[in-house]
Amino acid sequence: MTAAHRFTPLQRVLHWSMALAIVAMLFIGVGMVSTIRPDYLTLVSIHKPLGLAILVLALVRLAVRLRVGTPGLPRDLPRPMKLAAQLSHYALYAAMIAMPLIGWGMVSAAAYPVQVLGVTLPAILPQNDGLHTLLWNAHRAIAFLFFALILVHIAAGLFHALVRRDGVFEAMSPVPTGGGVAEPAE
Amino acid sequence: MQRPSSPGSHVGSLVLIAAVVAGGAAAFAYTGGFLIPGRLTPAKLVDALAPPTGPVLGHRRNHAKGICFLGSFTATGAGSALSRAQVLAKGTYPVIGRFNLGTPDPGTPDGDVRVRGLSLDIEPADGQPWRTAMIDVPFFPVSTPQAFYDLLVASGRKDDPDAMKVFAAAHPEIGAFGAWARSAPFTASYAEERYNSLNSFVFTDAAGADHVVRWSFLPAAQPEALSADALKARGPDYLEGEIAKRVAAGPQSWLLAITVAEPGDPTADPSKAWPEGRRTVEAGTLTVDRIVAEADGPCRDINYDPTVLPGGMRTSDDPFPAARSAAYAVSYNRRTAEAGDYPRDAVPGAKP
Numbered sequence: 046m047t048a049a050h051r052f053t054p055l056q057r058v059l060h061w062s063m064a065l066a067i068v069a070m071l072f073i074g075v076g077m078v079s080t081i082r083p084d085y086l087t088l089v090s091i092h093k094p095l096g097l098a099i100l101v102l103a104l105v106r107l108a109v110r111l112r113v114g115t116p117g118l119p120r121d122l123p124r125p126m127k128l129a130a131q132l133s134h135y136a137l138y139a140a141m142i143a144m145p146l147i148g149w150g151m152v153s154a155a156a157y158p159v160q161v162l163g164v165t166l167p168a169i170l171p172q173n174d175g176l177h178t179l180l181w182n183a184h185r186a187i188a189f190l191f192f193a194l195i196l197v198h199i200a201a202g203l204f205h206a207l208v209r210r211d212g213v214f215e216a217m218s219p220v221p222t223g224g225g226v227a228e229p230a231e
Numbered sequence: 232m233q234r235p236s237s238p239g240s241h242v243g244s245l246v247l248i249a250a251v252v253a254g255g256a257a258a259f260a261y262t263g264g265f266l267i268p269g270r271l272t273p274a275k276l277v278d279a280l281a282p283p284t285g286p287v288l289g290h291r292r293n294h295a296k297g298i299c300f301l302g303s304f305t306a307t308g309a310g311s312a313l314s315r316a317q318v319l320a321k322g323t324y325p326v327i328g329r330f331n332l333g334t335p336d337p338g339t340p341d342g343d344v345r346v347r348g349l350s351l352d353i354e355p356a357d358g359q360p361w362r363t364a365m366i367d368v369p370f371f372p373v374s375t376p377q378a379f380y381d382l383l384v385a386s387g388r389k390d391d392p393d394a395m396k397v398f399a400a401a402h403p404e405i406g407a408f409g410a411w412a413r414s415a416p417f418t419a420s421y422a423e424e425r426y427n428s429l430n431s432f433v434f435t436d437a438a439g440a441d442h443v444v445r446w447s448f449l450p451a452a453q454p455e456a457l458s459a460d461a462l463k464a465r466g467p468d469y470l471e472g473e474i475a476k477r478v479a480a481g482p483q484s485w486l487l488a489i490t491v492a493e494p495g496d497p498t499a500d501p502s503k504a505w506p507e508g509r510r511t512v513e514a515g516t517l518t519v520d521r522i523v524a525e526a527d528g529p530c531r532d533i534n535y536d537p538t539v540l541p542g543g544m545r546t547s548d549d550p551f552p553a554a555r556s557a558a559y560a561v562s563y564n565r566r567t568a569e570a571g572d573y574p575r576d577a578v579p580g581a582k583p
Contacts, residue, residue, distance in 0.1 A: 072262050079264035079272050081376050081554035086538055086546060089556075155563060156532050158360055163542050165358040172532045174570035181564055192259055196252045203251060207244035 050116055051216045059106045061219050063099065067141065070095050071192045093148075093161045100145035107138060119211045130201070133194060140191040144184065151180035271380055273557035277565070279383040282336050289573025290337050292562040294348050294364075297331030298471045299528030300478070302519040304353045304487070310514030313442045313489060314434035316543035317355040319514055324355045326517065329530040330421040330474060333366065341470045342463030345412045349426035349448060349485075350535035351517070359541035362533075364555075365426035365448065371501035372408035376554035404502040416456035419465075421474045422483040422519075423454040429501040430537065430555075431492065431547045443492040443547055445505065448485035448517055475522040485517040499548040526577035534563040 052060070070092065077088035118127055146169075152159050153168035154177035160166075170176055206214035215221070257266075264270040280286075280293045287295055303323050310319030318324055332339065333346030350364040373379050381398060382405070388394035399405050418424055427447045434442045462469070477483060491510040497503040525531055538546055538556040546552045566573070 072259065075259060075263035078557075079262075079270060081271055081273050081276055081557045083546070083550055083553040085273075085557045086553045155534065155567070157534065157536070158358065158539060160359075174532075174567040178564070178568040181568075192255075196255050199255065200248050200252050203244075203248045207247065208241050 050212065052116060053109075053113055056106070056109060056113070056115075057217060057219060059102060059109065060217055063102050063106065063141070066095060066099050066102070067191075068195065070099060071188060071195075074188055075192075093152075093159075096145040096148050097161055099141060103138065103141035103145075107142070116216045119209075119213065122211070122213075133198060133201075136194055137191075137198065140187055140194070144187055144191065147180050147184045147187070151177060151184055154180060271377060273554075273561045276376070276380050276383075276554070276558045277561045279380055279387070280335050283387070283389075284336075286565070287336055287338070288569040289566055289571070291331075291566060292558075293335050294331040294333055294350075295335050296337040296339060296344070297329045297348075297350075297525055297530070298474065299523040299525050299530035300326075300328045300330065300474075300519045301521045301523065301529065302326045302328060302482070302517060304351075304515055304517050306515035307513065309512050310487075310489060311437070313436055313444060313491065313512060313514075314543040315437040316361065316434075316541040317357045317359065318353050318361045318541055319543075320355075322355070324353050326519075327352045327354070327529045327533060328517075328519065329525070329533075329535065330470070332470070340463065340467035341465075342417070342459055342467075347421065347424050347426075347470075349421075349424070350530070350533075352530075352533050352535065352539075355541070357541075360539060361541050361544065362535050362537060362539035363428060363446075364535040364537055365428050365446075367424040367426055368408065368411060368429070369427060370407060370411075370504050371429045371551070372405050373402055374404050374500045374502045376550055378402050379554075407502070417459060417462045419455040419457050419462075419473070420452065420477060421470055422452040422477055423450050425449050426485070428537075430551045431498040431501070431549045432540070432552070433545050433547045434489075435543050435545070443496075443498045444489050445492075446487060446489045446514075448487055451484045451486070471522075478519055478522045483519045487514045487517065488512070489514050499550065501549060501551055526573065527575040531575075534559050536560070 051057075073088045073092050073095070077085055077092060080088075118130060122130075149159060149166070150170045153170040154173050156168075156172035158165055159168060202214050202217075205211055206218075260266050264272055277292050286292060291297075302325075304318070304326050305323045306319050306321055308319075308321030310316075311321075313319070329348075329350040331348040331350065332341065332344040333348060334344045347367045348364060349366075351362065353361045355361075373382055382402070385394040385398035399409075425447055428445050431443050431445050434444050436442065466472075474483075489512045490505060491512070492498050492505060493509060496505045496509075523529060536556045536559045537552045540546075
């Protein structure tokens, strides 16, 4: 466990740019499958490269996290909250990495050409009805779970910032804030 | 550590947090159309295609009756004047195609179906396929995807004899289709049909100039005109047997003619034909070499989504390709999930 009180600037930039990208991605996804208007094609054409970008950023972010670590959680944080924080972060990372791969696999399993910004990517699976169905259902289900998890994540962040005022939010806040006083974690 | 002393002082913060979560969830639900019952979703459009007895599981939700073929497209290179796509550059490219009938029920007798279709997946070596799904009608029945949905709903209202009259009054363009459907003769073969894109697309040439186009595949075979009754007399699945025999006896071919719009032509409305005399480019020849039953045929796994286009081709201001793409994806998702209901060893022509 590192003794730093805040995530590094690189980690904060990754967090907030990905937050924006992922929330946009989920709204684009749920919106595009609900319309037959020409927006459908526009949204699909953003969805694919944005998904690929999120996959790359997520892998970079995971590597950075494994290398530089994270500020510890406050010592007085109740055990259930600590556990929830840890598990939800595993789930967030899993979703960030799995969703683009599932999407790529699903498009491949439907024998669609995988075209991103005019570039044709290789199919990562052969056409297969069963795989396509499995991956499509997973993509949809995980999208809703991912969005729910993000709402919980936002609620928890705000809870730390406004109610507990324990420095956890400040560790990741995009700019230094005067509100919370970071307390040494360990 | 600054800990407020009384729990009451947290109420404002907790209300704010609850509002942020509720607002986020509501915005998501709104974007997904869950709060807007009137939104025409792809699922609703596909639902509306179903016959009164419900969709036929495992099959395409429209143009459900069809047969696969293998062949090739030989481009003359003349199309390169319009698009830089490799598929129009001089050369020969493999094709996986499908002849089909415009019905949601693969068990419909041939003589009961007015609209015939041709779908192509042309695969040049650069990995950028061109998919197109065309029909033999010279113009589309309606001007917009919403009107198409309204047409499906109105024609499904068997309880309301006025539903179609009300629809026709609001969408007079349907009259031309009605006149065509009543007067145009049937032909005796899939090989004798002219198939039209109807939708317009934008082709971009190597110099970067855009050309708005529509295209047609013109048959080499001489059409044999048939009345509906004469076609019915030949049997419910006559067309599939006929095309299989005909192609076994010799390859069948079509000429690809690409028509270029002039300023002011109705590019956004496939119910309106463009005036005669437009520049037309003869871009190549489609050759059909081998017919394969659909159940385990190479076309079964392909979604002939007309927005699967190579670089050098893109959608235009015509709203239909986007709507078709969205709806075809739903049809594909459903039928592949139901693949067990359409066994790959199903006997061709047997009732599903």
